[in-house]
Structure formats: structure tokens, C-alpha cells
Amino acid sequence: MQVKVFVTPRKGILDPQGRAIEGSLASLGFKNASNVKVGRYITLEIAAASAQQARDEARRMCEQLLANPVIEDFRFEVEGE
Amino acid sequence: MQVKVFVTPRKGILDPQGRAIEGSLASLGFKNASNVKVGRYITLEIAAASAQQARDEARRMCEQLLANPVIEDFRFEVEGE
Amino acid sequence: MKEQPVALPGEPKVDLEQARGHGLAPDEYAKIEKLLGRTPTFTELGVFSVMWSEHCSYKSSRLHLKKLPSKSPLVVQGPGENAGAIDVGDGWAAVFKIESHNHPSFVEPYQGAATGVGGILRDIFTMGARPIANMDSLKFGSFDHPRTRYLLGGVVGGIGGYGNCVGVPTVAGEVMFDPAYNGNILVNAFCLGLVRKDEMMSARARGPGNPVIYVGSATGRDGIHGASLLASAEFGKESDAKRPTVQVGDPFTEKLLIEACLEAGKTGAIVAIQDMGAAGLTSSSSEMAARGGLGIELDLDRIPLREAGLTPYEILLSESQERMLIVGERGREAELMAVFEKWDLHAVAIGTITEDRRWRARWHGQTVADIPVGALADEAPLYDRPAAPRKPLPTSHPPQDGRVKEGVTPSAGLRALLDSPNVASKKWVYRQYDSMVQSNTIEGPGGDAAVMRIKHSIRGIALKVDSNPRACALDPYLGAVATVCEAARNVACVGARPVGITNCLNYGNPERPEVMWDFVRGVEGLRDAANAFGAPVVSGNVSFYNETEGRGIMPTPTIAVLGSMADFSKHVGQFFRNPGDAIAILRTARPSLAASEYAATFGVDGGALSPIDLAKEAALVDALVGGVEDGLIQSAHDVSEGGLAVAIAEACFNPAGNFGAEIDSARLGGTDAAGLFGEGPSTVVLSLRDVDVARVEKLFAGRGFEFSVVGRVTREARLKVSSVFDEDVNELVRIYREAIPRRLKGGD
Amino acid sequence: MKWGVVRFPGSLDDGDAIWALADVMGQEAFILWHKEESIRGAECVLLPGGFSYGDYLRTGAIARFSPIMKSVAKFAADGGLVIGICNGFQILCEAHLLPGALTRNRTLSFICERVHVRVENASTPFTRAAHNGDVLRLPIKHGEGLYVAPEDELRQMEERGQVVLRYVDASGRESDDANLNGSTRAIAGVANERFNVFGLMPHPEHAVEPMLGGTDGLKIFQSIAQGPR
Ligand SMILES: Nc1ncnc2c1ncn2[C@@H]1O[C@H](COP(=O)(O)OP(=O)(O)O)[C@@H](O)[C@H]1O
Numbered sequence A, B: 001m002q003v004k005v006f007v008t009p010r011k012g013i014l015d016p017q018g019r020a021i022e023g024s025l026a027s028l029g030f031k032n033a034s035n036v037k038v039g040r041y042i043t044l045e046i047a048a049a050s051a052q053q054a055r056d057e058a059r060r061m062c063e064q065l066l067a068n069p070v071i072e073d074f075r076f077e078v079e080g081e
Numbered sequence C: 001m002k003e004q005p006v007a008l009p010g011e012p013k014v015d016l017e018q019a020r021g022h023g024l025a026p027d028e029y030a031k032i033e034k035l036l037g038r039t040p041t042f043t044e045l046g047v048f049s050v051m052w053s054e055h056c057s058y059k060s061s062r063l064h065l066k067k068l069p070s071k072s073p074l075v076v077q078g079p080g081e082n083a084g085a086i087d088v089g090d091g092w093a094a095v096f097k098i099e100s101h102n103h104p105s106f107v108e109p110y111q112g113a114a115t116g117v118g119g120i121l122r123d124i125f126t127m128g129a130r131p132i133a134n135m136d137s138l139k140f141g142s143f144d145h146p147r148t149r150y151l152l153g154g155v156v157g158g159i160g161g162y163g164n165c166v167g168v169p170t171v172a173g174e175v176m177f178d179p180a181y182n183g184n185i186l187v188n189a190f191c192l193g194l195v196r197k198d199e200m201m202s203a204r205a206r207g208p209g210n211p212v213i214y215v216g217s218a219t220g221r222d223g224i225h226g227a228s229l230l231a232s233a234e235f236g237k238e239s240d241a242k243r244p245t246v247q248v249g250d251p252f253t254e255k256l257l258i259e260a261c262l263e264a265g266k267t268g269a270i271v272a273i274q275d276m277g278a279a280g281l282t283s284s285s286s287e288m289a290a291r292g293g294l295g296i297e298l299d300l301d302r303i304p305l306r307e308a309g310l311t312p313y314e315i316l317l318s319e320s321q322e323r324m325l326i327v328g329e330r331g332r333e334a335e336l337m338a339v340f341e342k343w344d345l346h347a348v349a350i351g352t353i354t355e356d357r358r359w360r361a362r363w364h365g366q367t368v369a370d371i372p373v374g375a376l377a378d379e380a381p382l383y384d385r386p387a388a389p390r391k392p393l394p395t396s397h398p399p400q401d402g403r404v405k406e407g408v409t410p411s412a413g414l415r416a417l418l419d420s421p422n423v424a425s426k427k428w429v430y431r432q433y434d435s436m437v438q439s440n441t442i443e444g445p446g447g448d449a450a451v452m453r454i455k456h457s458i459r460g461i462a463l464k465v466d467s468n469p470r471a472c473a474l475d476p477y478l479g480a481v482a483t484v485c486e487a488a489r490n491v492a493c494v495g496a497r498p499v500g501i502t503n504c505l506n507y508g509n510p511e512r513p514e515v516m517w518d519f520v521r522g523v524e525g526l527r528d529a530a531n532a533f534g535a536p537v538v539s540g541n542v543s544f545y546n547e548t549e550g551r552g553i554m555p556t557p558t559i560a561v562l563g564s565m566a567d568f569s570k571h572v573g574q575f576f577r578n579p580g581d582a583i584a585i586l587r588t589a590r591p592s593l594a595a596s597e598y599a600a601t602f603g604v605d606g607g608a609l610s611p612i613d614l615a616k617e618a619a620l621v622d623a624l625v626g627g628v629e630d631g632l633i634q635s636a637h638d639v640s641e642g643g644l645a646v647a648i649a650e651a652c653f654n655p656a657g658n659f660g661a662e663i664d665s666a667r668l669g670g671t672d673a674a675g676l677f678g679e680g681p682s683t684v685v686l687s688l689r690d691v692d693v694a695r696v697e698k699l700f701a702g703r704g705f706e707f708s709v710v711g712r713v714t715r716e717a718r719l720k721v722s723s724v725f726d727e728d729v730n731e732l733v734r735i736y737r738e739a740i741p742r743r744l745k746g747g748d
Numbered sequence D: 001m002k003w004g005v006v007r008f009p010g011s012l013d014d015g016d017a018i019w020a021l022a023d024v025m026g027q028e029a030f031i032l033w034h035k036e037e038s039i040r041g042a043e044c045v046l047l048p049g050g051f052s053y054g055d056y057l058r059t060g061a062i063a064r065f066s067p068i069m070k071s072v073a074k075f076a077a078d079g080g081l082v083i084g085i086c087n088g089f090q091i092l093c094e095a096h097l098l099p100g101a102l103t104r105n106r107t108l109s110f111i112c113e114r115v116h117v118r119v120e121n122a123s124t125p126f127t128r129a130a131h132n133g134d135v136l137r138l139p140i141k142h143g144e145g146l147y148v149a150p151e152d153e154l155r156q157m158e159e160r161g162q163v164v165l166r167y168v169d170a171s172g173r174e175s176d177d178a179n180l181n182g183s184t185r186a187i188a189g190v191a192n193e194r195f196n197v198f199g200l201m202p203h204p205e206h207a208v209e210p211m212l213g214g215t216d217g218l219k220i221f222q223s224i225a226q227g228p229r
């Protein structure tokens, strides 16, 4: 099953990358862009019997490896839901 | 308007990150995960009159800055569509 | 057994047109048919096209590179292997080489530069040497050009991103900005490694029946035809279409390869080893076989693939990074495999060494290529291309708005030069590089040359890379000579004797007689200068076709000089150290504005280059090293971009605290623009203790170059040249440090 | 004292740590391979700098799961001394043996420079040979050294004295310019609550010889060599 994981910087945690991009966008003339946040977008295949099982696995993968709870939030979608 | 941008490694382009994560997941016991790809997930606000205008801006931002066309593909969603 | 290779279903038909499309000339294609006695298969055509490309075959340059001196009592390995090697004492050989990655870096600056570093590293550890230092020589377009900032950021990021991640310090380099590189940047990467003289590895296959082992990353479609199309043809409108899949570097895998290959080497079970660089599996396998006068048979079904469905053509021509090809000793495969397994690397036996001097590839049970090994290597075309002199190229450009014109005051001139990106501090660049890892860096970036110690020894190695394209544009011969002199002088300034040279010759399209002329004269200049310093050229690389839509770069021979030190603790830096010390200059001739940064900055005609007396240059280097070894010299700084005034200023910019200088203008022999800001031939700024002046005078007397005391070091941080200017050094430092960061912040 | 220096795939300053400890200081130091299960009697475990596993995903995120890390965690839980330098610091944070996390420098670029750090707590086993307020000159070389942690946690850490090193200028004063990577509260090094685990971004092992950038790094290793308190 196809799983999409979204890892985003926690609120209140510095996101220098986002700020830098905001700056470059402005200097490129995109003055009306704001609140830029940069996260990670991870896609993977999970060989699972059910969407439920895939969801459980995906959650554990995120908790154990894909995201760092100190600085990041995660969210995922199992394809076909 | 809220815009979500997904930047992913182009097909056929080496994705060392994806490979490293796949290996690590396997050693963590997630043997049934495969085809891991790592990209960027960028969210931003665009002050635009219409969804159409937001889309046009978003596309140009991707082409000019957010994605590197030589090695990356991009896709974006304008919220409320 | 010799069998007819089969054409694979769906493969394009092979004919002259197809050959042309592969960048092969009609007579080259005819030669291929003659060598094979038949029409090549599509796979074979691809193989020939990369092996006979300029990049791999050196067909336009081979004839002339032969002229370069490659022998000396210290040479352990001359040209012919993956890198050259020089004896640096205590049983150690210094293995080094420089290589270009110009075209890929222009297409994708970060990955292009990163994979350039990866490639040169592999050339070094292939020799069994542990890489201990990197250098990079970079040329960009003018700062005002729209792409320059992007390219600069990407290239520097890529060099750091790769070098930092494999644990090899980047200890020196150079950066230049000039409109001549707007459409073709240059990225030349150098690597130095150390190996026990008797433990060097080779790329010469031996022993029919020995297994051929593939180690490292899986093979993908990366950079197919990178060698033949990107590095062997001009950029043009259509080059986007032809553009191969960009190679992406994986420095982590490279680090594992370094450790694993060096460890595997210690088992003694490696017969030969070579990296899969340009033309990947094809060149590495055929070159190892050719060196050993043997044949090789490859089983393409066993090649680890990154994606399904690669054709034999793609597998053989792929330039996927971080892959090594090893000829192992038959029966000891397990020993080798164990090492690679320990390092989590994928290793597979993919073929065997054969007697029959044929290069053969099998796939799905059939032969897809069967070529005499010699045809790919020795039989490659060799051209004596026509060369015709040309007028000197312009090296200065109409002053840009806001810039001061001729007739500028010395003070304004000094400030403008310190603010020029070509003169200004390159710290913005080198602070992005780890220059300390491995704990051997005695002098990192920021001095005239880097100084590396050899652990458990008092011996040291100094290194610097330089180029002087503007001088080459005025006179391709003298320019090359001047470049070698500058690199040698930089190395001598820290107290090391030049013992070896490597070079990367960056030129335009060799099919143009005037470009060929530049090249030939450049090689001759390198030859004569190398001979004068007794420093053989043990390795190098040629990069032609640095042209975009007919506009070529300035001739740019990039020269790296390796210096040997009996005792690294005796080295000196470029900065003044003690107030009251005498400031002296060593000089082989009066400087001129020809090819100077001053001329370029202010748009003035600097005139023609003055001749260079190589005997004097060698004498100056020899005397300078002697003086440092005898501990008579407190600091030495080579005069280069910006001339004497800038060099004296730089010597004041001591990071531990700025000094000042009081210079008696009467002793400078001219305080006109040429006297203050002229460049070359050689001048060196020294500081000495008063008590040593007499001895130094004696030491240098009658060596044919000028030695004169011109002033002294002051604690007060002011740079005073009597009746010329009196500047606040702290302010000069600010200009010097801010020049590049300011422009990147979008200042101007 | 016996030092175990862990070698992960992609470790780079492991050799430098051994050089500093064994060749320069004459201590007993050996390499612990990441696949080993035991720390073989090491009295201090050092996690060196580098790019373990290429620092793919997040710095230190993958190395944290190496077999050796189980025994390192156990050793730490039993009060054993553990020091993480640069990538080692990042790994300790990922392994939750230290609070907080290290993210992209505010410059978004790798920074290799000699900087100054002030000893904020000289009573730890890692800083004992120094005094509060001492200024050490050490090199940093990293792309992701910007220290972050939740505000309330930071406050507690400060109260408990877990903020051990702070970036300052040569004169010992805090200033934005001295905080090159933009760390929260200019934090350069932190200890755990028990003060037996310590992580820092600067490289003491690269400041142990006069000719290679001074000897201030010795202060850290000499402190540790005095053994657990
Ligand atoms: N691309 C680079 N990478 C590393 N170090 C560099 C680079 N460019 C310049 N440097 C360093 O900056 C200093 C000035 O460079 P350069 O102007 O070429 O010196 P010189 O004028 O003595 O030849 C040298 O120490 C050089 O090693």
C-alpha cells in the first residue's frame, strides 16, 4: 500500500529554511507569500494485509524514525482512504 | 490562500536518503516497507484574489525557486480545491 | 572464443548517421568497422563513442602532453595510472591529481561539483592512498551576471557537502570571477593522498582467470554519455535536449568505499582496482585489461541495477557514482567480500580476466559486445590538430558604472582592489569547508599555501593551486609559465620545496586552430617552467570544449604544485608577527599592469606581459625556502592579484590582531599604478627580525633577484606608504572581508 | 582512564579523537565498532563527529539505532560517562540521552571556524578542570548545530546548570555575532540531569596541539580523565 508521510516543523521551533525561502521569494518579487514552512515529504510502499495494518505500521515508523517529536509533527495518509 | 507544495526526486535520479531510510526501517524490523522516497513538503500562504491567481503564482514559485527542475519534480495544491 | 555479437531486438540500426549522432566522425566510424571487420552493434557503437571521445581518449591532446617532464629521482608513479605519486620522505608517497567537472557543474552546480570531488577522491584511493587533503579551483562569470550567485552557492555547497561528509579536509583553492566565464564556469577539484611507497595499488589487470568484482552503488541511468556529449562538445541550444540524467553524489557510500577499499588492499588479495568514472564500467574494465595486455569478459546480468530494464548499452555507459571495479586474486574472493560486507557494501563478481585480449560483454546468454581491447585504448584516434596564433584576447572590460576610472588616487585604487571579489577574502567560500578533519592541517585556507603534517614524522607537505587566465589570454605561453611560478612561489612562501606538479588544462574547442595554439603554447609553458623548478608533472587532466554558442573561455591552465618540507614546524605564514620587524621585498623584475586586477577593474590597457627569467624564478624560490628553513624569515607573502600594495595590506591582516606597516616609498622603485598594483613577474613580501637582515642579505646576495628592505612592521594598525597613502588597516580589513558577502546579500 | 570511541559508518572525527586521547594525552583509547554489543570495559564512551549514515533523514537519526547504542544507553543509565561531540551530540539527542535537538544553522550553510565558548558550569565531570566563566577557544565545523528545545525545558535546564557551554566572543561576552549557528540561548554544550552524559558542537579533539589551533580542548578531556565523581 502506498503511504505518504508529512513531517513538519513544530510550532514555535525555529525554521531558518522557511524564513530563508520567504526572503528569496520576496526578492524574486513574490511579495504576497508568507508563513513559509519547510518539511519533509516521504512516500513508501507498505506490504500490508489491511489499510488498518498499514496505518499502524506507518505510525510506528513515524514515531520511531521518520519524525523527531522534539521538533517535528507528523501526519500520514494511506492511499485509498 | 494556503498552498501546499510537494517536491520529489525525479524518476531515475539517485535518492540516497530514501535508500538509507529503507535500510534503517528494515533493521528496525519494518521488513515490508519498500520504495522509500524523500522529498520536501512546503506550505505557504499566498495573498491572492483568486484560486487561479494563487495557482499561477505557486507554479512560478516552484519553477523559479522551490524545486530544482534538473533533479526534482513538483506538484502543488491550493487549499479549497 | 570469438563469436558474433547479436543486435538486440528494438535496437536502432547502426550506420554512419547513427555514428554521427554519437559524436563520431565519419573516418572514426570507418576505422571502427575496419578494426572489427564488421559493422558494430548498437552497444559496441556506444562503447566506442565514449572510449574514443575527447574526454576519455585525449585524442587532441595526447601528442602534446608527451612533452611534459615526468621524471625525477622523487617520482614514484608518473602519468599512466589513476594518479601520480611523489616520494615525500620517511617511506611515504604523496599521490595527487586534479580533474575538471566544468560542464556538469554548469548544468547542476551542487551535484556537478559534489560528484567532481567524489571522482577525484576515487582516483586517489584507487592507488591505495588515504585521501588527506582537497583543493578546489573555481572560475565564475562576473558577479553582475544573473546566474553567478546561484552557481557560486551551488558549487561551493556541493564541494563542501561532499568533502565534509567523507572526512577529507579542503585546505586551499582559488576563486576568480570574470565575464569570460559567464557561459562556462570552471570547477577543478584536486585531491592529495598518502600511501606507504611499497603499498601502492595499481590498475593493471593480471592473471587470466582472476575474478572481476563490482563494488558500490547500483547502476542507474545516470550521466549516460556524460563523457562523450557533455565533456566533449560545446554547449549549444540543443545541449538541453541531449542532457543526460544528472549524476547525484552519495558521499556516505564514498566514505564506506574509501575505508573498505583501503582495508581490502591490506589483505593483498587485490590485483588491480579502478573507479568507474567517465564511461563507467566500459572504461574501467577495458583500461585495466589494456594496461595488463589481457582481455576481460563481463556478465552484465550480474551488475547490480537501481531500476529494472536497463539495456546492455545503458549498463555499459552508465556513469552512476560511487562504484569501483576490482580484479581480485582467484580463490581469495571470500576475503575481499568479507571486508565489503563489514562496511555494508554490495560486492559481486561480474566477470573474469581472459588471455585473449578481447573486451567481451554477455547479457541474457548472448554476446552483446566483442571488441579487441586494443581497439578501445591504443587504437583510439590521435589528432595533430592545426594550430594558429591569434591576437591577444582583451583582459580588461569597460569600467562598470560607479567604478573609478583611470587617474584614480592610490588610496582609492587600494580600496577598490580590496573590494574586488578576485582580491578580497575568500573566507565566505572556505569557511563552508571542513579544513581540520584528520588533524594534519598546520596551515589551512587563508595562507599562501596549505601545510599538512605527516603524523609520526616531522616531514610536511605544502600545496596550492593557481591559475592566471588573463595572463594566458595575453600570451598563452608566458601565462602558463607565470601560473606555475605563482603556485611554486606560494608553496615556497610557507617554506616548502616544489617537488611535483599536477595540472588541469581548461580550453575551448580544439577544432579551432587558435584554441589549439593556446593549448600547445600552454603545454610548452608548463613544460619549461616545470623543468626550471625540477618539479615533474605526474598527473593531470584536459578539459576542452569550454564554449557556449561559439564563445570560449580564456585559456585556463590550472596548476597545482606540491611542496616537500623536511620539518613542518619551520613553516611560516603570510602575516606580519612582530612590531619593529623589517619589511623586505624579493623581486625578479619590475611589476607591470599587464593582466592585472587593476587593469581589469579600471578598464585600462595593461600592455603586454614582460618576459619571465625562469632561472631567476627558480633561484628566488630556492633562496626563499633556504631562508625559511634557516629560521631567518618571520613571514612571507606572495604578491598576486592586486599587486604589492594589496600584498602588504594582506600581510597586516593578522587574524590574531592587525598590524600596520611603514613603507618608504622611495625604496619601492616606483609608486605609479604599476609599482603599487602591478602583478608579476615574481615579488614576495617578507618580514624579518632586524638582527637577521644582514644574514638574509648575504644569503640572497648575487642570486640574480632583487632584495630590498622597504619599511617596518608597526603595532599601530595603519598602512603608511610615505607620501602615497596612510590608511586605517581595520577599515581595509572590513572592505576585504565584506566584499563577497556584501555582494551575495544582493548589495550590488 | 579507558576510552571507547564509537565508529559508526560515516564517523569522521573518530581517528582524531583517538589521536588526541592516545597519541597526544597518552590515555588508553580504543575503537568500538557500531555493530558490537559491548563497550568492552570503557570508562568513558565518546561518540565522535562526522556524518553517521550520511546524516540522511536527520543528523544522528539512524546511527541512534546501531547495536552499540543499546549498551551505551545502559552504560549511561548506570551512571557511566558519555560524551558526544558534534555528530555525537546529535546522536545523543536523537537517542533521548540528552534533551533538545540540533537543526540547520541559521546561515543554512556549513560553518568551519574557531569560536569561543564560556564554561557555564565547571562542576560537571566534563568541565571540572576549568572554572566557571573560563573562555575556551575551540573549532566548530557543522551544518546543523542550531540547538533547540522547548522553552520550559530550557528554563529548567538553566536552573539545574545543564547548559554547560555557551558561545561568546573572545572577551567572554555574549553577542549575536558570536552565536554563529544561531543556537537558542547561544547554547554550545549541554549535560543530562545526572551530569554523566554531555554533548557539545565544538570539537575539543581538534584543539589539543599548539600547532593545530591551540590546546583548550585538553581541558574537557582532562576533566573527564579525573573519572566519575
Ligand atoms: N575555492 C577555495 N577553496 C579553498 N580555499 C580557497 C579557495 N579560494 C581561495 N582560497 C584560499 O584563500 C586564500 C587566497 O587565495 P588566492 O588569492 O588564490 O591566494 P594567492 O593570491 O596567494 O594565490 C588562499 O589561502 C586560498 O587557499
Ligand SMILES: [Mg+2]
Pocket: C174, C466, C467, C640, C641
Ligand atoms: Mg592566486
